[in-house]
Amino acid sequence: MSLNRKDLLGLEHLDKKDLQLVLDSVKPFKDLFTRSVKKAPTLIGKTVVTLFYEPSTRTRTSFEIAAKRLSADVVNIAVSASSVVKGESLIDTGKTLEAMKADYIIIRHSLAGAPDILARNLNASIINAGDGFHEHPTQGLLDLYTMYEKKKKIEGLKVLLVGDILHSRVAKSNIWALTKMGAEVAVAGPPTLIPSNIASLGVKVFYDLDEAIKAADVVNILRIQLERQQENLFPSVHEYVELYQVTKERLAKAKPGVIIMHPGPMNRGIEISSEVADSANAVINEQVTNGIAVRMAVLYLLKPNNKVKKNAASN
Amino acid sequence: MRLQIKNVRIVDPSQNKDKTGDIFVENGMIVSNLSGAADEIYDGSGKIAVPGLIDVHSHLREPGQEGKETIKTGTQAAAKGGITTVFCMPNTKPVIDNAPTVEFILLKAQKEGIVNVFPVGCATKGSQGEELSEIGVLKKAGIAAISDDGLPVSNSQIMRRTLEYTKMFKLPVISHCEDKELSKSGVMNEGKKSMVLGLRGIPRQAEEVMVARDIMLAELTGGYLHIAHVSTAGSVYLIGQAKKKGIKITAETCPHYFTLTDDVVKVYDANTKMNPPLREQRDVDAIKQGLADGTIDCIATDHAPHTAEEKNKEFDLAPFGIIGFETILSLVLNELVDKKVLSLSEAIAKMTLNPAKIFNLEGRGSLKEGSIADITVIDPKYSYEFTKESIVSKSKNSPFIGRKFQGGAVLTVVGGKIVYRKDNQ
Numbered sequence: 001m002s003l004n005r006k007d008l009l010g011l012e013h014l015d016k017k018d019l020q021l022v023l024d025s026v027k028p029f030k031d032l033f034t035r036s037v038k039k040a041p042t043l044i045g046k047t048v049v050t051l052f053y054e055p056s057t058r059t060r061t062s063f064e065i066a067a068k069r070l071s072a073d074v075v076n077i078a079v080s081a082s083s084v085v086k087g088e089s090l091i092d093t094g095k096t097l098e099a100m101k102a103d104y105i106i107i108r109h110s111l112a113g114a115p116d117i118l119a120r121n122l123n124a125s126i127i128n129a130g131d132g133f134h135e136h137p138t139q140g141l142l143d144l145y146t147m148y149e150k151k152k153k154i155e156g157l158k159v160l161l162v163g164d165i166l167h168s169r170v171a172k173s174n175i176w177a178l179t180k181m182g183a184e185v186a187v188a189g190p191p192t193l194i195p196s197n198i199a200s201l202g203v204k205v206f207y208d209l210d211e212a213i214k215a216a217d218v219v220n221i222l223r224i225q226l227e228r229q230q231e232n233l234f235p236s237v238h239e240y241v242e243l244y245q246v247t248k249e250r251l252a253k254a255k256p257g258v259i260i261m262h263p264g265p266m267n268r269g270i271e272i273s274s275e276v277a278d279s280a281n282a283v284i285n286e287q288v289t290n291g292i293a294v295r296m297a298v299l300y301l302l303k304p305n306n307k308v309k310k311n312a313a314s315n
Numbered sequence: 316m317r318l319q320i321k322n323v324r325i326v327d328p329s330q331n332k333d334k335t336g337d338i339f340v341e342n343g344m345i346v347s348n349l350s351g352a353a354d355e356i357y358d359g360s361g362k363i364a365v366p367g368l369i370d371v372h373s374h375l376r377e378p379g380q381e382g383k384e385t386i387k388t389g390t391q392a393a394a395k396g397g398i399t400t401v402f403c404m405p406n407t408k409p410v411i412d413n414a415p416t417v418e419f420i421l422l423k424a425q426k427e428g429i430v431n432v433f434p435v436g437c438a439t440k441g442s443q444g445e446e447l448s449e450i451g452v453l454k455k456a457g458i459a460a461i462s463d464d465g466l467p468v469s470n471s472q473i474m475r476r477t478l479e480y481t482k483m484f485k486l487p488v489i490s491h492c493e494d495k496e497l498s499k500s501g502v503m504n505e506g507k508k509s510m511v512l513g514l515r516g517i518p519r520q521a522e523e524v525m526v527a528r529d530i531m532l533a534e535l536t537g538g539y540l541h542i543a544h545v546s547t548a549g550s551v552y553l554i555g556q557a558k559k560k561g562i563k564i565t566a567e568t569c570p571h572y573f574t575l576t577d578d579v580v581k582v583y584d585a586n587t588k589m590n591p592p593l594r595e596q597r598d599v600d601a602i603k604q605g606l607a608d609g610t611i612d613c614i615a616t617d618h619a620p621h622t623a624e625e626k627n628k629e630f631d632l633a634p635f636g637i638i639g640f641e642t643i644l645s646l647v648l649n650e651l652v653d654k655k656v657l658s659l660s661e662a663i664a665k666m667t668l669n670p671a672k673i674f675n676l677e678g679r680g681s682l683k684e685g686s687i688a689d690i691t692v693i694d695p696k697y698s699y700e701f702t703k704e705s706i707v708s709k710s711k712n713s714p715f716i717g718r719k720f721q722g723g724a725v726l727t728v729v730g731g732k733i734v735y736r737k738d739n740q
Contacts, residue, residue, distance in 0.1 A: 132514070172513065201511075
């Protein structure tokens with residue numbers, strides 16, 4: 001079984017069957033974590049490069065551990081933001097890595113579409129580890145898996161995404177995966193942080209978090225970037241906290257079994273209160289553990305140099 | 316040199332003419348009869364002769380950015396596209412805000428160019444939007460219009476003065492309508508597609524707010540306002556309303572705005588990135604309607620060459636603009652004439668008679684006796700695929716590569732001289 005594609009650029013391109021395949025493939029990898037030898041020989045002799053144009057500890061480490069648990073050789077490259085503009089072009093960097101026989105390139109970039117450009121120009125498998133405001137597909141998959149694990153189903157599940165939807169690649173990947181799997185997705189935040197066209201993706205829009213939280217089975221809280229305040233997208237952190245922080249009081253209005261998720265890193269005391277982050281409802285650390293298993297599954301399911309789907313970007 | 320184009324279908328909107336006959340050219344002019352035997356006889360059977368096309372919006376990049384295009388390569392590309400006159404925008408290096416730069420371009424065009432080149436002068440010094448440029452001096456040097464193009468005049472008072480001052484020269488002011496604060500950091504149309512792709516959007520209103528402002532300033536001043544590259548349904552509506560009110564205003568659009576939507580951005584190909592950006596189907600429909608009902612007077616290319624290195628990068632980092640000289644005629648024929656949006660004569664008028672009138676290009680845009688012999692011959696049966704290899708322009712940044720066309724230019728005559736002839740014709 002495989003995804004029959006070379007690259008994972010976004011969950012927009014996967015169908016329900018693909019998503020189910022990923023969900024069904026995760027458990028054997030996760031089971032490995034409880035053994036004394038946490039390693040499988042799946043990618044022995046393969047080279048995985050993480051190419052990060054944006055700082056990240058969590059995602060990069062997660063990919064590195066995932067690849068190493070599959071016995072791949074892993075090289076990490078961090079590119080400073082200034083060299084994006086001044087230095088070697090993205091395509092040349094990619095070609096250099098390909099000349100070094102990288103089988104998988106995991107890319108994080110501040111600009112949307114950078115992974116698509118690499119995918120179009122290289123034979124290596126490209127995995128998008130977050131590009132601009134576009135997508136973060138493995139985060140979407142690990143969120144999906146965590147919900148699936150906790151709630152045993154996705155169909156009919158009511159999932160609420162809270163915060164900055166406009167600039168969130170995590171929100172986008174969540175929306176694609178969840179709507180395809182039959183969940184009911186809602187978003188809550190100020191109108192300035194919600195794209196005006198979001199309803200066209202089959203998503204309900206709330207501006208009032210207290211109202212939105214009532215029906216939710218899952219609340220996925222997005223990180224708020226504090227510099228958005230300077231763009232006048234909200235008046236102050238103080239007001240944001242007042243209107244959109246997920247607090248104990250707000251949690252009390254939700255269903256008892258609601259699960260609280262956050263892709264990290266958290267701004268405790270801003271989008272989420274510490275009490276909520278540390279509550280029994282929170283599954284934030286399990287998301288991190290699942291992240292590794294999900295990324296192992298993705299590495300396993302992609303097919304480098306698969307000519308069938310060479311131009312994955314166009315589908 | 317005496318040239319005869321024989322047995323050709325002559326479509327000339329300036330005379331409401333559509334009939335088969337011969338065109339005679341002598342001493343660079345259209346004449347009724349030759350004074351002696353023709354030096355060259357071109358068999359026009361099955362073909363259509365129209366006045367040479369006039370493109371009032373392009374970037375030739377010279378001086379200063381010769382890596383993208385030169386007057387030589389740009390005019391060669393224009394000739395191949397059936398264009399006999401191009402206006403070149405002033406965002407060169409240095410910008411066209413001084414007479415020596417105008418003179419340099421005209422001299423270079425005379426030496427190396429093969430079609431007519433009319434420079435457009437800056438509205439403000441350095442296109443900085445702060446002080447009027449020496450418009451009278453520029454006019455004397457030979458400019459055909461005034462514009463700060465992609466660096467639009469944001470200060471309404473200065474725009475008012477520009478429209479007022481240029482009246483005495485009857486110089487049209489070409490306005491690239493964009494509220495730079497509303498479009499800030501945007502790289503494509505703001506809509507569902509930009510949301511899905513995670514690219515920052517440019518709302519239609521960034522254009523429309525300025526179209527509305529400029530209409531009001533045109534009403535205030537009575538200046539000669541020409542709106543560049545209309546891309547939205549809202550702009551078409553505003554311009555239509557202004558014309559109904561009797562405000563003096565003209566407008567152009569470009570082939571990509573009546574052909575493509577923002578759907579083509581989906582693979583982050585920077586050859587789909589231009590400013591204003593590609594919009595949605597309802598805008599495409601409105602622009603066609605605006606062309607059909609006369610709201611939009613001209614079709615121009617906004618030919619904006621950029622090198623492969625500049626374009627083959629992250630969508631956000633690539634510059635705005637696409638080339639257009641070599642596709643305008645085929646796109647007009649296939650998207651407007653074949654689809655019955657415009658008759659052939661109406662379509663040709665938007666690239667000949669109308670721009671000649673709006674920009675006071677005496678003796679051009681017509682095949683009447685006594686006109687300058689700028690002629691384009693179209694073969695309606697010429698069917699071809701637009702390939703990268705076939706591009707004459709120095710830059711290849713076109714979203715139309717790979718597109719199949721039916722009908723195009725096979726002969727281009729400028730001032731009575733054949734400057735382009737398709738092989739075997």
